[in-house]
Structures are given as structure tokens and as C-alpha cells.
Amino acid sequence: MSNESALETANALLAPFAQGTARPDPLRLDAMLAADQLLPAVKALMDNKWGYLVAISGVDLGLATGQLEVLYHFGGADNGITTSLRVRIPRDNASVPSVCGLVPSASLYERELSEMLGITVVDTPNPTHLFLPDGWPDGLYPLRKDAAVPVATTLNS
Amino acid sequence: MTNLEKSWQNTLDQVKTWARINSPWVIHFNSGSCNGCDIEILATLTPRFDLERFGVKLKGSPRHADVLLCTGPVTLQQRDRLMRIYEQMPDPKFVVAIGTCSISGGAFQGCYGVLGGIDTVIPVAAYIPGCPPRPEAIIDGVVKLVMSLKH
């Protein structure tokens, strides 16, 4: 499928679920979703074999916003388009539903999301640490802006 | 001969001498490196450098090893395993820290996942800097260590 038709198809598939869409880049489509629209949106992409889950990125939007953002990046099956489903959630009680029922290989990404940002992924099949070492303190989420972990080298301090 | 070739020939002569005296058995451990150093260590076993012709054997078990070649900045997850492997080696045993990360944490200094150097965990007998050090430098460093032990 060409890049243009992949973009149009993704747009059409996601329209019923998205609060808004954006084209940040010629090869990218962003779809903003409420958390409860995530699964139907993923289902639409997967049922229509639009593409595959490339990665899940969690971002801390900053203490002032009180929010985290989770981005589900899908790559076109045989083209260069990236469609990102974006869900904003509150920092306290942060949770998203697991997409593993629709995308079995998402388990590793969900484990990473959970341990790095303290987001509960409801019904994920394996909630254990993927990267963080054994004995890592509970409740310490390295990618949160207020995490008590070292960030800087000695060069810039 | 270029300077590299001359100093390499010098090292080769030393290696031959040393290997006749005893053939060290070596074990390799990656404590969380990017693999840059590990592939250069592996390259020392391949035909161009061919460490094995001097009797240096790469062993799978620490119980039979004299020298532990270590790479990486020591991630938190590898710390215990590094200590266990060191404890399993019989005396006399020597640790070689290969690459900048194994000396100081290298590019990863200050990152939460690393302790920052092999000698934060176990005693190190020789340090071979580089990112990564080239195979000749690795061999040269190991040879210098063994030669120094003979005096």
C-alpha cells in the first residue's frame, strides 16, 4: 500500500474513536483518544491488518500538568507511515487497559511502560519487571520527572 | 614495518615466551556492555589475531580459569553474577577490565542502572582503556599483566 493510501485508511479507521487527529510530519498521523477508546481503536487497526505495533512510549508531561501520556505507535504493514494513538491519563492512579488481547507481542512493551512510569496496565498477562533489576525499590519509577534516580553526569553539574 | 606492526611483533614475541611458561585459561564476562568490547575480544580468537595458537584458551567455566576478562560498566542486574563468577575462580586469579566502561562506567557514568566500573565490585589487576580497545591492545594488556606477574 502506498504511504498516501495508508494514511487515508488509518484516518478513516480511527475517526469514530479519536477526539482529534494531527499530521505532525508527512509520514505520521497522531490520533488523540480517551482511555476507553483505546481498545476499539487498536482493534480497528488490527482487524483491518493496517500494520503492527512498533512501540509503546510513555511520557511524563510534567508535574504541573498532573498527567502522563501513553503513545501506541503502529507502523504500516508494508509502508512507511507511523500512526500514533495517544492517551492522556492522570499521574495519580495512572492506568490503561492491556492491548495484549489484540496484539500478543505487546506484553514486553507493557512491562516496560509499567515499570518505568508506574502505569498499571490492567489485565496484562505478565506484570513482572522487564528491564529493572531484581531488588529495585517498589514505587520508584525512573522515567517520572520526580523519580529519585540520578540523571546527570558530572560533566554538566 | 609500521610502528603498529613493530610493537605488535614485540607483543607476539612476548606472548610466545609467556605461553611456553604457562598457558592461561581465560573466561569472559559481560557486565552490561554495548558489545563493542566483546566483539573485539572475540576477534582475538579469529585467524587474524589467533590468540589460541599461544595456548590461551577461552573456558566456559570459572572453575578452570586463571584470568577473568570483564567488559561493561556493571549493571545492577549483573553485579551479583559478576561476584559469583569471581568467587568460583581458583587462586591465583586475575581480573582484567577491558574498555572505558569497565574502568569508570564510561559513557554511562551517572546512569541509574550502572555501578560504574568493575573495581567497584571485585579487585582488578589490569585496565585496558579504549572504546573499545582494539584486539592488539587487548592482547598487549593481557600479556603485560602476565609478564608483570613473573617478576
Add this chain to the structure above:
Amino acid sequence: MQPETKTEEFIIPIGPQHPALKEPGHFEFGVDGETITSASVRLGYVHRGIEKGAEGRNWAQNLYLVERVCGICSHTHATVYALTVEKLAGIEAPPRAQAIRELVLELERVHSHLLWLGVVGHEGGFDTLFMYSWRDREIVMDLLEALTGNRVNYSTNVLGGVKHDVSPAQADAIRKGIDTLEERTHHYLNVVMVDSSFIGRTKGVGYMTKEQANALGAVGPTARASGVARDLRINAPYAAYPQYPVEMITDTGGDVFARTVVRVKELFECYRVIRQILDTLPAGDLTVKFPRKVKEGEALVRVEAPRGELMYYIKSAGGENPERVKIRTPTLANWGTVLTTVVGHKLADVPMILGGIDPCFSCNDRMITVQPATGAERHWTWEQLRRYGIAQYAGDR
């Protein structure tokens, strides 16, 4: 949901035991006899905290950090990072710089695929293949060193361009080296297609259908070997790939054999495009000026590392340091495929199946836990598993 632990008192000793080295298995395989019934993985042995570390370093310092995510595809990391940050800054590196970036990317692919050929050979007990391919690989290592100043971790890139040029003498040396490597690669293609023991260990092993490859999000040669036409150099060309394109190499075999053939054939494409770049390198500057602070925004770029798709997502808050750097490596994507496709296979095939996705090399130095349906857990080193695989196939009549 906790994984179930089955315990029995009947112990089947296989190979030397190392009770003192007992530790959580990095890979856990449930088996029924010799057949794998389940697989899970625990990573983290190389987890350094790079994404967080990147937030504490400025844009230029991070080039040196991300280069060392993986020493084998270091320039690929440096390039996708540079492209993403350049996108954020609204700056494009000049054509000569992009062409040199692509030249080094393809030379890196050559070193990586030859390295892989040796490693997968070693996994299967074909140490001659390992020795020959790594000996030949020294040719490209010398070329990279002469061009960039280092054998590994080349630091070719700066933000806004590259820091070294290609002289006519260097170009000639590269052409000569590539000619030799091309001849050797024909030989390797012949060897893998004809050697019955190599074929025995790779044909039908690790089979993945096109549908599975799509559903599981397989990337790189692993996906292409199952007939999936997925290669970001072609789907979303970057650096100088629009001017110097490569052909899509796929296979329908879907097994480790097909993945071998795809990688070897990709080498020929590398040689071809390297020559093309050298012959028609555009004139011009090597760099453009790059700001110390990068304006607020976010960018996402996906490129084709030797192992498959590498993705960077970077956010700037307008300062000297990034706000967020998210890296998704191809090996992490392909773990998902292995954990699924390994089920139903024999334990003896695990080294070749894992080798077939060309995982980060250090992942081969891991402990394995084998959990039989009846009998106690066995804890093996990777080396024990590798020898087990070789012995099983040698014993097969």
C-alpha cells in the same frame, strides 16, 4: 497472573550442574519431553538507564551516549538520533553528509551481517564458518577504521552533518575491499545453500508464517524471510536513500535458513550501493550550523538497522537537553516473535532460532531455566544449551 511453578521430585540430570550459579533464568522454557510448551524472557542485564541518562546530557553529548546503546549498530543509532533531532530543529544535513552517513550505514551493515554469519555458525557448531567469516570481516573493519578513525563506535555524525570526508584514496581502498568481500560472499551463499548439516539445523527451524510475522510485529531480515516486504530504507527512505536506494530482499521460507539467505543476499545490495555512493558522491559541505538549544516539539523517526527497525521518539522542551528520548530496538520487537514461534519446537533448536533473529550479541551469554512438565527445573548456561543442540543433531540419524 503469576506463572505456575510445577515441582516434582524426579530429577533428570543433563550436562554438568552448577548449583552455585543458580539464579533466575533469563529465558524460561516450559518443556514436555523435548518440545517447548511455553517461553518467557527476563531482560535487564544490559539495562543501564540510557533513556533517563539522555535527559541529563545536552543534544551533542547524547550522540556519544546513544552510539553506545549497541556497539554493533552504533552508527545506526547515531544516525537515527541525529535525524530525529535535526527534524526537531528544522535543519537538514547537506547532501554530501547524508551520502557519507549512508555509506557508513551500509559498511556497518556489512560488518554486522558477517559478524552474524559467524555467530550463527558458532551457535550451530560450524566453527569453520565462524573463523572464515570473521577473518573476512576484518577487511571491512579496516575500511571503517581508515575512514572514521575507529573500528567500532565510529562517531561519524555531528548534529547537522558528519565530521569526516571520503578521500579518493579511501574510496579506492573501499572499492578494493568490497570487491574481495563480494567474492567471499558468493562463496558463503554457496556454502549455506549446499552444506547438508547447516541446512539440517536451519530448514524448517523457527518457522514463522507471513501472518504471524505481521501480527507479532516482526522486523528486519526476520520479517523479510517470511515474505513481509518491510524495510524502512525503502518504505520511508532517510539519509541519502532517496538518491541511493536499495532493493527489497525477501524470501518465502520463513525459517532460519530463509533468514540466512536474506542476510547474505542483503550483503550484495550493500556492496552495490556502496560503490554507487562512492562513484557519485555529491559535492558540498559536510555540516550546517546547529543551535545549542532545540525548539520545543516532538519528532519520531524509524530506520532500518542491520537487525531491523530501530525507532527513536524524542521530545524537546526548548532547552539544551532533551525532555524525553524513547528508543525501541529491533531485537526487542523480535523477542516477541521468538517467544511465540519457539513453542512447539525442540529445545535443541533454541540456539539457532534465537540466532536467527540476530539478537544483541550479549543476549547469548545468558542463563536458561528449563521447566519440564514432569521433573525438576534445570539451570543451564547458554553454552550448555548450545552444546546440547549440537549434540542432539550430531546424534540424529
